[in-house]
Every structure is written in C-alpha cells, then in structure tokens.
Amino acid sequence: GENVEQHPSTLSVQEGDSAVIKCTYSDSASNYFPWYKQELGKRPQLIIDIRSNVGEKKDQRIAVTLNKTAKHFSLHITETQPEDSAVYFCAAEFGNEKLTFGTGTRLTIIP
C-alpha cells in the first residue's frame, strides 16, 4: 500500500549544528516529494520539494536529497537557528496528486 515512514520522531540539535530527517516510501511510481514545516497551532508550510528527475535540491540552509532506487529522501538543515524549531513532515505523491504524509519529526533547536 501507500506508505511513508519518517525518522526520527524527535530530534534535538544544538544551535548552529545540522539536522537530518529521513523518509522512506513504498511506491516506486512516486515522483514528487515535498517537505512541510508546521509550527505549533499553525498551518503546514511548504519549505522545499523535489521531483524524481532530480537527486538533490538546495535552498539556502535547506536541502533535500532523493534516492529513487532505495526509495528514500532526506531533509538537511544546516546552521540551525531557534526559529527552525517545529514539526517537519515529509510527503510523497501517490498518483492523482494525492499526498501521503509521514508521521512527523519534532525538531528542537537548543540555544
């Protein structure tokens, strides 16, 4: 079935260090993988996405890598700042533009 697994569920990182969140997906036909950031009580915000014809994409301190053969993709945040603290969700598109989300990673940046 359509499934996205996300690890870790919680992550604490010292300010200035890097954070990495990993996801695996079940359907090899998936070709779109967005990442959302959700602060407490707020809407999920799209922070970066990647399509299957690209192996890596970067936007300032945020990067996403995709390994289609292994069916996994990762979010990398460098030089973390307190405002990066939030819950991060990965997702994969399983046909019909339906997004299936991971269970989320609560990232805490320690000042």
Add this chain to the structure above:
Amino acid sequence: ETGVTQSPTHLIKTRGQQVTLRCSSQSGHNTVSWYQQALGQGPQFIFQYYREEENGRGNFPPRFSGLQFPNYSSELNVNALELDDSALYLCASSLDRANEQFFGPGTRLTVL
C-alpha cells in the same frame, strides 16, 4: 495574491450531528484537497476537487463528502459525527492538480 482561508476556525459538535467546513482557495488555484490531521499525526488525505469534480479519494467513509464551487472554493461535509472525527481539518489549494499544495490555517473540530 490571496492565500488559502478556512472557516470557521473552531467548532464544537456532538455525536451524530452534521458539520460543514469551508475553504477558499488561493487566488488563481483551481484544485482543493482536504486533509484530516489528528493530534500528533501527519495530515491524512480525504479527497481532492479539480474544476468542481472529485479527483481522488482517500480511505474515508461516505459520510465525508464535499463539493467545489465555480469560484473554486470548497466545502467539506461530515454527517453522523463520531468522537474520532475530532481533528484539525486542513484544505490545500493548487493549480491544475499541480503537486505544490498550499495549506489553509485549518478548522479545529471537537466532537463531544
């Protein structure tokens, strides 16, 4: 450019009642997807509407229904509410079923 809006912000209902939630898509977008987000979980896909037609449905019972209007705003209706329906309901809009979906602030539904 106007972002995605939803109403109401919060809603309290009792078991067995019916509820209607509303979503206005981002300016220029013609596709609306609805998601249910239980506490501590990721959003779960309910269904998507594209140009007023249902375009895909997740694993939700028929008592979850929706529609999309000519101006591309959308409604989610839930009949015979159950306690487990308590959740944050999010809508997301996109252009031509494109993958980039932008979320509204959500409606927090509590069923007592």
